[in-house]
Amino acid sequence: MKNEKLNQAYKAYVEARIPKTKPWPSLFNSFWVGGLICLLGQGINDLLLYVFPNMSQQSAWAWTLVALIFLASFLTAIGVYDKIGKFAGGGSIVPITGFSNSITSPAIEYKHEGIIYGTCVKMFTIAGPVIVTGIVSSVFVGIIYYIVGLI
Amino acid sequence: MEYLWVFLIGGAICMLGQILIITTKITSARILVLFVLIGVILQAFNIFDPISQFAQAGINVPIVGFGASLAKGAMSGVESRGLLGTLTGGLEATSAGIAAAVGFAFLFSLIFSSKTK
Amino acid sequence: MQTIELRNRPKIIGSYSIVGPKEGKGPFGKYFDYVMKDDRLGEKTYEQTECKMLELAITGAVQNAGLMINDINLLLAGDLLNQIISSSYAARAFNMPYLGLFGACSTMAESLAIGAILVNGKYFKNVACATGSHFSTAERQFRFPLELGCQRVPTSQWTVTGSGASIVSLDGDGPVISMVTFGKVIDLGINDINNMGAAMAPAAADTLSSHFEGTKTKPEDYDLILTGDLGKLGAEILVDLMEAKGFKLGKNYSDCGHSYFTRNQDTMCGGSGCGASATVLNSYVVKKMKQKIFKKVLFLPTGALMSTTANQQGETIPGVCHALVFEAEE
CATH class of the missing domain: 3.40.47.40 (Stage V sporulation protein AD)
Incomplete structure (x- = not known):
């Protein structure tokens, strides 16, 4: 039994009924947690350059990302990152640490289905689309760049 | 002063994600995809580097930086290896991040289990 | 019927x-x-x-x-x-x-x-x-x-x-199951898997009103009308839907999911799942009926009959609700 008109009316009624939460606290939390994670990255980067003056800017940056990824992965494993995520929302999803969390959390969650079909397959349930769209779009950009270069 | 910019810009980008979550009920996978694409586009139009100059980690730590690295890699790949570079460049530039994320996830999955919520 | x-x-x-x-x-x-x-x-x-x-x-x-x-x-x-x-x-x-x-x-x-x-x-x-x-x-x-x-x-x-x-x-002591009302599958086009209450409330309203009509009873005839896991929002919607059908649910109406957790347990709209109605019925309701605090209870757990596959394919969420009447032994 499907009645489009009735459904539309019901949907509109439900929308109006949904409790509205105040957006400001969550926006503020995402702002300062996100900012802090970026600040942490900058700190690691500057420290590396200070301790190893011969390190190239590029390597220092790569090490910084690896450090952040490790930290997020570890916090996910010990069950802390989801609590940060609950508090900060976008503040801990958008940084690279959120990417790391999205790979580690299913890897741990599905370990009981075995290493191959559990951990390895499910690892990319959330991060897979990120990597795929990133690669496809970057290849596309590269091709455009190549064609522009030819002209 | 430099650190203030990092904090403000980084925080603002994350808050943009939160605004999307609140207004559109978007899931975290979609947020990550969207921000990677934003990074790719910023890099494609050469807008990313000028911002990165003063925002530094503020724009590189958010996943936007990951997208920009992919695009930047593909572009510099074209310069060094021609058409083949479009395929090799992007992953080359981001290999450390992807390998680290996958590697640590695998390692920790061997040791830890999901906790009681 | x-x-x-x-x-x-x-x-x-x-x-x-x-x-x-x-x-x-x-x-x-x-x-x-x-x-x-x-x-x-x-x-x-x-x-x-x-x-x-x-x-x-x-x-x-x-x-x-x-x-x-x-x-x-x-x-x-x-x-x-x-x-x-x-x-x-x-x-x-x-x-x-x-x-x-x-x-x-x-x-x-x-x-x-x-x-x-x-x-x-x-x-x-x-x-x-x-x-x-x-x-x-x-x-x-x-x-x-x-x-x-x-x-x-x-x-x-x-x-x-x-x-x-x-x-x-048939042999033994305990609350009597005197009536059963099987419900229809109702789908009013809700497709948000994070809003199960709204998806199931129409099914609950349909079963509840046909139960009242079929048995010629009113909400006041029951000491407790207990839905399963509509949650806070779903329970509010049910009250509205029933009012539109001409039945006023009063203080004797409650929802297992809505009352399952305290406010500071951070569960948003409350509890859900098979376990919500099953555990409340088999503890609170049965015990209170044995003490004769509740003499007549209308119990109607709701179910959202969806799967993640169907949902990802854009399908909406069908709901179902069955009702049982329990009467304390005389």
């Missing part, structure tokens, strides 16, 4: 409820028979825990009825997981005929209704009816990995870790 009257008066002669630690801290905490210390019960996976909880609930209910496992002639059970594995795997442990049911979170009503009819017809002497759910298994099947850092939306509900079982028989 959707309502059946059971003239031989089948009774719930035994009941048992087992819940997780978080559920034990909720308002119903003191009524549950067993509160687990952790949410694993020493099992390796959460699926095994859910299965184990069902086993314990069934065994507990049989003991509560003063019977032996061999006295049970039929087991009716179901749960939320794909291919209802928890129930079927739990049934391995018992040497009795088994029928697996799927009514999502309405399974407790479905199993009790079928059980009561079979007992009333004297086809079976003692029938065990059980269901259960586990937060961690439901979360991974329907939503995200546990450790993923994301926020819960305001309309979401918290799947209850818990399992409940009842023994239905």
Whole structure:
């Protein structure tokens, strides 16, 4: 039994009924947690350059990302990152640490289905689309760049 | 002063994600995809580097930086290896991040289990 | 006519409820028979825990009825997981005929209704009816990995870790199942899996109003009208929908999910899952009926009959609701 008109009316009624939460606290939390994670990255980067003056800017940056990824992965494993995520929302999803969390959390969650079909397959349930769209779009950009270069 | 910019810009980008979550009920996978694409586009139009100059980690730590690295890699790949570079460049530039994320996830999955919520 | 009257008066002669630690801290905490210390019960996976909880609930209910496992002639059970594995795997442990049911979170009503009819017809002497759910298994099947850092939306509900079982028989003491109303599948086009209450409320309203019309009763005729897991939002919607149909639900209306957790337990719209209605019925409701505090209870758990596959393909969420009338023994 499907009645489009009735459904539309019901949907509109439900929308109006949904409790509205105040957006400001969550926006503020995402702002300062996100900012802090970026600040942490900058700190690691500057420290590396200070301790190893011969390190190239590029390597220092790569090490910084690896450090952040490790930290997020570890916090996910010990069950802390989801609590940060609950508090900060976008503040801990958008940084690279959120990417790391999205790979580690299913890897741990599905370990009981075995290493191959559990951990390895499910690892990319959330991060897979990120990597795929990133690669496809970057290849596309590269091709455009190549064609522009030819002209 | 430099650190203030990092904090403000980084925080603002994350808050943009939160605004999307609140207004559109978007899931975290979609947020990550969207921000990677934003990074790719910023890099494609050469807008990313000028911002990165003063925002530094503020724009590189958010996943936007990951997208920009992919695009930047593909572009510099074209310069060094021609058409083949479009395929090799992007992953080359981001290999450390992807390998680290996958590697640590695998390692920790061997040791830890999901906790009681 | 959707309502059946059971003239031989089948009774719930035994009941048992087992819940997780978080559920034990909720308002119903003191009524549950067993509160687990952790949410694993020493099992390796959460699926095994859910299965184990069902086993314990069934065994507990049989003991509560003063019977032996061999006295049970039929087991009716179901749960939320794909291919209802928890129930079927739990049934391995018992040497009795088994029928697996799927009514999502309405399974407790479905199993009790079928059980009561079979007992009333004297086809079976003692029938065990059980269901259960586990937060961690439901979360991974329907939503995200546990450790993923994301926020819960305001309309979401918290799947209850818990399992409940009842023994239905003609001989013995306990609340009488006097009427059964089977519900239709209703879908008003809600497709948000984080808003189950809104998806199920129309089904509850449909079953409830046809029950009132079929039995010529009014909301005031019951000491308690208890829906399953509509949650805060769903319960509010049901009150509105019933008012539009000309029935005013008053103070005697309550929802298991809505009252399952306290406000500071951070569960947004409340509890959900098969376990919510099953554990409340088999602890709070049965105990209060034995004390004659409630004399006539209308129990109507709701179920959202969706799967993640159908939902990702853009399908909307169909809801179903079955009603049972319990009467305290005279």
